[in-house]
Amino acid sequence: MGVLTCAAAITYKPLxxxxxxxxIRGDLQSKAEVVISDSAxxxxxxxxxxxxxxxFFHTIMSKRKAKDAHLPIGECINQVHQILRKRFCHQQLPxxxxxxxxxxxxxxxxxxxxxxHGESNSVLIVGPRGAGKTMLLRSVLRDLSEETEVQKNxxxxxxxxxxxxxxxxxxxxxxxQLHLENVVGDRVFGSFAENLGFLLDALKKGDRSSSRPVLFxxxxxxxxxxxxxxxxxxxxxxxxxxxxxPLAVVGLTCRLDVLELLEKRVKSRFSHRQIHLLSxxxxxxxxxxxxxxxxLPDGFPDGKFVEEWNAAVTxxxxxxxxVEVLQRHYNSSKDFRSLHMLLMLCLSRVSVAKPAxxxxxxxxxxxLCVADAKANMLHGLSILELCLIIAMKHLNDxxxxxxxxxxxxxxxxxxxxxxxxxxxxxxxQPVIMKAFEHLQQLELIRPADSSSAKTxxxxxxxxxxxxxxxxxxxxxxxPQCPTDIKQWAMSxxx
Amino acid sequence: MHQSAENETCAPAxxxxxxxxxxxCAHIQQRExxxxxxxxxxxxxxxxxxxxxxxxxxxxxxxxxxxRRVSEQLSCREVQAGLLLSLMGQPQQYCYPSLFIYGHRASxxxxxxxxxxxxxxxxxVTVSCVECVSVALLFEKxxxxxxxxxxxxxxxxxxxxxxxxxxxxxxxxxxxAKQTRYIVMEKAxxxxxxxxxxxxxxxxxxxxxxDNVSVILLSEIVWDKFRPNxxxxxxxxxxxxxxxxxxxxxxxxxxxxxxxxxxxxSSYINILLGVFYPVCRDLRELRHLAALNFSKFCEPVAAxxxxxxxxxxxxxxIEPHLKKAMQTVYLREVSSLxxxxxxxxxxxxxxxxxAHTHVELPYYSKFLLIAAYxxxxxxxxxxxxxxxxxxxxxxxxxxxxxNEKTSNHLLGPKPFPLDRLLAxxxxxxxxxxAPTASIFSQISSLVTLQLLTLVSHDDQLDTxxxxxxxxxxxxxxxxxxVNFDIVKYLYDFL
Ligand SMILES: Nc1ncnc2c1ncn2[C@@H]1O[C@H](COP(=O)(O)OP(=O)(O)OP(=O)(O)O)[C@@H](O)[C@H]1O
Ligand SMILES: Nc1ncnc2c1ncn2[C@@H]1O[C@H](COP(=O)(O)OP(=O)(O)OP(=O)(O)O)[C@@H](O)[C@H]1O
Ligand SMILES: [Mg+2]
Ligand SMILES: [Mg+2]
Numbered sequence: 012m013g014v015l016t017c018a019a020a021i022t023y024k025p026l027x028x029x030x031x032x033x034x035i036r037g038d039l040q041s042k043a044e045v046v047i048s049d050s051a052x053x054x055x056x057x058x059x060x061x062x063x064x065x066x067f068f069h070t071i072m073s074k075r076k077a078k079d080a081h082l083p084i085g086e087c088i089n090q091v092h093q094i095l096r097k098r099f100c101h102q103q104l105p106x107x108x109x110x111x112x113x114x115x116x117x118x119x120x121x122x123x124x125x126x127x128h129g130e131s132n133s134v135l136i137v138g139p140r141g142a143g144k145t146m147l148l149r150s151v152l153r154d155l156s157e158e159t160e161v162q163k164n165x166x167x168x169x170x171x172x173x174x175x176x177x178x179x180x181x182x183x184x185x186x187x188q189l190h191l192e193n194v195v196g197d198r199v200f201g202s203f204a205e206n207l208g209f210l211l212d213a214l215k216k217g218d219r220s221s222s223r224p225v226l227f228x229x230x231x232x233x234x235x236x237x238x239x240x241x242x243x244x245x246x247x248x249x250x251x252x253x254x255x256x257p258l259a260v261v262g263l264t265c266r267l268d269v270l271e272l273l274e275k276r277v278k279s280r281f282s283h284r285q286i287h288l289l290s291x292x293x294x295x296x297x298x299x300x301x302x303x304x305x306x307l308p309d310g311f312p313d314g315k316f317v318e319e320w321n322a323a324v325t326x327x328x329x330x331x332x333x334v335e336v337l338q339r340h341y342n343s344s345k346d347f348r349s350l351h352m353l354l355m356l357c358l359s360r361v362s363v364a365k366p367a368x369x370x371x372x373x374x375x376x377x378x379l380c381v382a383d384a385k386a387n388m389l390h391g392l393s394i395l396e397l398c399l400i401i402a403m404k405h406l407n408d409x410x411x412x413x414x415x416x417x418x419x420x421x422x423x424x425x426x427x428x429x430x431x432x433x434x435x436x437x438x439x440q441p442v443i444m445k446a447f448e449h450l451q452q453l454e455l456i457r458p459a460d461s462s463s464a465k466t467x468x469x470x471x472x473x474x475x476x477x478x479x480x481x482x483x484x485x486x487x488x489x490p491q492c493p494t495d496i497k498q499w500a501m502s503x504x505x
Numbered sequence: 506m507h508q509s510a511e512n513e514t515c516a517p518a519x520x521x522x523x524x525x526x527x528x529x530c531a532h533i534q535q536r537e538x539x540x541x542x543x544x545x546x547x548x549x550x551x552x553x554x555x556x557x558x559x560x561x562x563x564x565x566x567x568x569x570x571x572x573r574r575v576s577e578q579l580s581c582r583e584v585q586a587g588l589l590l591s592l593m594g595q596p597q598q599y600c601y602p603s604l605f606i607y608g609h610r611a612s613x614x615x616x617x618x619x620x621x622x623x624x625x626x627x628x629x630v631t632v633s634c635v636e637c638v639s640v641a642l643l644f645e646k647x648x649x650x651x652x653x654x655x656x657x658x659x660x661x662x663x664x665x666x667x668x669x670x671x672x673x674x675x676x677x678x679x680x681x682a683k684q685t686r687y688i689v690m691e692k693a694x695x696x697x698x699x700x701x702x703x704x705x706x707x708x709x710x711x712x713x714x715x716d717n718v719s720v721i722l723l724s725e726i727v728w729d730k731f732r733p734n735x736x737x738x739x740x741x742x743x744x745x746x747x748x749x750x751x752x753x754x755x756x757x758x759x760x761x762x763x764x765x766x767x768x769x770x771s772s773y774i775n776i777l778l779g780v781f782y783p784v785c786r787d788l789r790e791l792r793h794l795a796a797l798n799f800s801k802f803c804e805p806v807a808a809x810x811x812x813x814x815x816x817x818x819x820x821x822x823i824e825p826h827l828k829k830a831m832q833t834v835y836l837r838e839v840s841s842l843x844x845x846x847x848x849x850x851x852x853x854x855x856x857x858x859x860a861h862t863h864v865e866l867p868y869y870s871k872f873l874l875i876a877a878y879x880x881x882x883x884x885x886x887x888x889x890x891x892x893x894x895x896x897x898x899x900x901x902x903x904x905x906x907x908n909e910k911t912s913n914h915l916l917g918p919k920p921f922p923l924d925r926l927l928a929x930x931x932x933x934x935x936x937x938x939a940p941t942a943s944i945f946s947q948i949s950s951l952v953t954l955q956l957l958t959l960v961s962h963d964d965q966l967d968t969x970x971x972x973x974x975x976x977x978x979x980x981x982x983x984x985x986x987v988n989f990d991i992v993k994y995l996y997d998f999l
Contacts, residue, residue, distance in 0.1 A: 089565070
C-alpha cells in the first residue's frame with residue numbers, strides 16, 4: 012500500500028521535522044508553498060486553547076515565543092490528536108457557529124429580552140440531526156453569560172426528552188436545578204400547575220416585587236409532546252403567555268412537523284416562533300468547511316508544524332479523488348456530524364510515522380462510512396445459507412414477492428440439486444432448518460406477519476429483507492463461490 | 506469565560522501531565538536508534554482484498570510491552586484491532602462517543618474488545634444485555650465500576666435515565682476521567698427491546714454526562730435495524746468480517762492436544778472443517794465440535810493401528826463419525842455428554858435419532874393423528890374420493906385442478922373443523938374398533954403433546970379447528986406401526 016511505503020521511506024529524526032520537505036507524495040511536495048486558507052475561514056483560536064498553550068510553554072518550552080517554538084514531532088502529533096479529537100468527538104464549542112450568524116443573533120436578542128427586560132417568550136429551534144441546534148444554543152448561552160446583567164439575573168433549567176421521560180421526573184429535575192428542594196420539602200401539591208407556580212414564586216427577588224427570569228431549555232422537544240396530557244408543555248407555555256413570571260422556553264427538535272404533535276390548547280399558547288437550521292450550503296463552501304475543520308488553530312505551540320499541517324490540508328482538499336469523495340458525502344448529508352465522523356476516521360490514522368492525512372486515508376474512511384452493512388454480513392454466511400438466500404430470490408421472482416416458507420425454499424433448493432450429480436450439498440432437513448433460523452436471527456429474513464407464531468416453523472411465512480443489488484454484490488464478493496451456485500443465482504437475475 | 510459546564514469537561518485535558526510529555530519524548534529519542542517500524546496501517550473495507558501485515562500493534566499512548574501481549578492474543582484480527590486502537594487513541598484523549606461493532610457470531614468482537622480493556626487496563630465496564638434484565642442493573646453496574654459502590658447506592662429504587670445521568674454527572678465532576686471510560690454493551694440488539702430512550706441516550710452519553718466516556722456496542726445485527734424513527738446520534742460503524750477457512754484453521758489449530766504433534770491436530774482440524782465449514786462458520790461451535798470428537802480421531806493411533814501421518818486412513822475413520830455428529834450434536838438433539846456416552850456404547854441407536862420418533866402413542870391416537878394429517882393436507886372436496894366406500898367411478902381428473910401450482914406439502918397444514926377430523930377418523934379406523942368417548946380426551950392430549958395445534962376459534966365457539974403439526978416422515982413412521990399406507994391417501998402424491 013502507498014501509505015506503508017511512504018511510512019517506511021521516511022528516515023526519522025526527532026527534532027527536525029523533515030516530512031513535508033521530503034517527497035512523501037508528489038502532490039504534497041509540489042504544493043508545499045500553498046498559502047493557508049483565509050484566516051477568516053479558520054476557526055479562531057479559542058480562549059481555552061490559548062490558556063492551555065500558555066501553560067504548555069511554561070512547562071516545556073520555557074519562555075520562547077509561540078511562532079518559533081519547535082516541538083518534537085511526537086508531541087506535535089499528540090497535540091493534533093488532542094485538538095482535533097475534541098473538535099470531532101467531544102462537543103467542543105466552535106468560536107462562532109459557522110453559517111448561522113442570523114439565527115445566532117436572533118436567539119441572543121430573544122433571550123436577552125427575557126434576561127434583562129423580564130419579557131416571556133417561547134421559541135423552537137428546528138433542524139435535522141447534527142445540524143447544530145444544541146451547539147447554537149450553547150454558544151448563545153456562552154455569549155450571554157459574558158454580560159454581567161444576564162449572568163446575575165437569568166436562571167437556567169436544562170431538560171432533555173431522552174432523560175425526563177415523564178412530567179413527574181421533569182418536575183423533580185426542575186426543582187433540583189432551581190435549588191428549591193429544601194423549599195419544597197415534603198409539601199404536597201394538588202396539581203402540576205400549582206407545583207410549578209410555587210417553584211416560580213419561590214424565585215421572587217428579595218423585594219418580592221418581581222420574579223427572576225428563568226430559561227427552560229427542552230432538548231429533544233418532540234419527546235415531551237408524548238407525555239401524558241402534555242402537562243409540562245401546557246404549563247410552561249401558559250406561564251410564558253400569561254406573564255406570571257418571566258419565562259423563556261426554548262425547544263430543540265429535529266422534527267419539522269413538531270407543531271402537529273402539540274395539542275390544540277398547548278399549541279395556542281405557543282408563540283409560534285421558530286428558528287430553522289436548514290442548510291443551504293454549496294459544495295465549495297462545504298470544501299472550505301472540511302478544510303477549516305481539519306486545520307489547526309494559530310495558537311498551536313509549534314508554528315512551523317501548523318504551517319505545514321495546514322498547507323497539507325489545503326493540498327488534500329484540492330486532490331481530485333478527495334474532491335470526488337467529498338462530493339458524494341455532500342450529496343448525502345451536509346451536516347457537521349457526519350463530516351466529523353468521516354474526518355475522525357482519517358485522523359485516527361495520523362501518527363508519528365505518517366504525520367499527515369493523505370488522500371488514501373480519506374478514500375478508505377469514506378469506504379468505511381458508506382459500506383453496505385448487509386452485504387458485509389452476507390459475506391460471512393455459510394454456503395448453505397447463501398444457497399437458501401438464492402432459492403428465496405428465485406421464489407420472490409416466481410411469485411412476485413409473495414412471502415414464502417422453509418418448505419418452499421427447501422423445495423427450490425432441491426430442484427437445483429437435482430440438476431447436479433454431486434451430493435455435496437445434500438443436507439438433512441433439520442440442518443437446513445438451523446441455517447434458516449440463523450438467517451432469521453440475523454434479521455435477513457423476517458416473519459411476514461406476527462400472528463403466525465403458532466404455525467410449525469417450516470411453514471411460517473417469511474419475507475426476504477435483501478434487495479437485488481445486495482445479493483448481487485454478495486455473490487460477487489463471496490470467497491470461493493462455486494461456479495454452479497453462481498450460475499444458479501444468475502439465472503434468477505436473467 | 507465559558508459556561509461552567511464547559512470548563513468542567515475541559516479540565517482533564519488542560520492539566521496535561523508533564524510526565525507523559527517527557528516519556529513520549531524519551532520514547533521518540535529511543536526510537537531514533539533503530540529504523541522506525543511502520544505503524545499498523547489499516548486498509549478499510551476488509552473482505553477478500555484484505556492486505557494487512559502481520560505485525561504488532563503500535564500506539565504511543567500505550568505501553569509497548571502490553572501492546573505486544575495484546576497482539577499475541579489477537580491472531581487473525583490484526584486489521585480490526587489496529588483500527589479500533591487507532592480510533593480509541595491515547596487514553597487521555599477523547600474517543601468517538603459511540604462505536605458500533607458488528608459481525609457474525611464468534612467473529613471475535615467481544616474477544617478483541619475484552620483483550621484491549623483488560624490488558625491495557627482501561628477503565629471500563631462490560632455489560633451483557635442478556636444478563637441486565639432491567640435498566641436498574643445496568644445503571645448500577647456502570648456507576649459501581651466507574652465510581653465505586655457508594656455512587657451506585659445513590660440510585661433510587663427504580664431509577665430513571667434522568668437519575669442515572671444526574672448521578673453520573675455529579676460523580677464525574679468530582680472525579681473527572683483521566684482516561685477514556687468505556688461502556689461495552691454485549692448483544693446490543695436487545696437494547697431495542699428495552700426502554701425506547703435507552704439506546705439513543707447511550708449513543709450520546711458523552712454529550713449528556715459531559716465526560717470522556719465512550720459506549721461500544723457489539724451485535725450481530727446490522728445498524729440499520731437499530732435506528733429509531735426520528736434518528737439518533739449515529740455511532741461509528743466497525744465491521745468484523747467472518748474468519749476465512751484458513752483463519753479458522755489457524756485459530757483452531759492452536760488448541761492442540763499436548764500428547765500429539767501440532768501437525769496431527771492441524772490435519773484433524775482440516776478434516777473437521779471439510780465436513781462442517783459448508784454449514785457452520787461459528788468458531789465457538791466448531792471449537793466445541795473439535796474438542797468433542799478428537800478422542801475418536803485419535804483412537805486408531807492410540808491403538809497403534811494407524812500412524813499419525815496416515816491422513817487418509819484417519820480421514821476414512823473419522824468422516825462418517827463427523828457426519829453423524831452433524832445430525833445430532835450440531836442440531837443439539839443430544840447433549841455433548843450424551844454424545845460421549847453414545848460413543849462409548851457405539852450402539853446402533855444413532856440411526857433413528859430424530860428425537861420424536863420415539864414418542865409412544867395409544868392405538869386410537871395414532872389413527873387420530875393420521876386422520877388429522879390427512880385432513881390438514883388434503884383438500885376437503887377430495888374426502889369423498891378417498892373415504893367413500895362406493896364412490897363409483899370418480900376419476901382423479903374430476904377434482905384435479907391443476908392450476909394449483911404448489912402442493913399442499915409446500916404450503917403447510919390447513920386448519921380443519923372437528924367434525925371433519927372425526928369423519929376421516931371413522932373411515933380410516935374402519936370397523937376395526939368401536940369408537941368410544943375417550944376420543945375427545947385423546948384429541949386434547951395430542952394438543953398437549955403439540956402434535957396437533959388448536960387454531961383460535963374465537964368467532965365460532967362451538968366448532969374448534971385444528972391443524973396437524975407433524976412432518977411427513979413422522980406420520981409415515983406412525984402409519985407403518987398400524988399398517989396404514991398413508992401415501993395412498995394423500996392428494997399430493999396421487
Ligand atoms: N455551524 C457550526 N459551526 C461549527 N460547528 C458546528 C456547527 N454546527 C454544528 N457544529 C458541530 O457539529 C456537531 C453536531 O452539532 P449538534 O450536537 O449541535 O447537533 P444537533 O442539531 O443538536 O443534533 P441532534 O438533533 O442530534 O441533537 C457538534 O460537534 C457541533 O459543534
Ligand atoms: N482471533 C481469535 N483468536 C483466538 N480466539 C478467538 C479469536 N476470535 C475469537 N476467539 C474465541 O472465540 C470465541 C468467540 O469469540 P467472541 O466471544 O469474541 O465472539 P463474538 O464476536 O463476541 O460473538 P457473539 O456475537 O456471539 O458475541 C471466544 O471464546 C474467543 O476467545
Ligand atoms: Mg442536540
Ligand atoms: Mg460477544
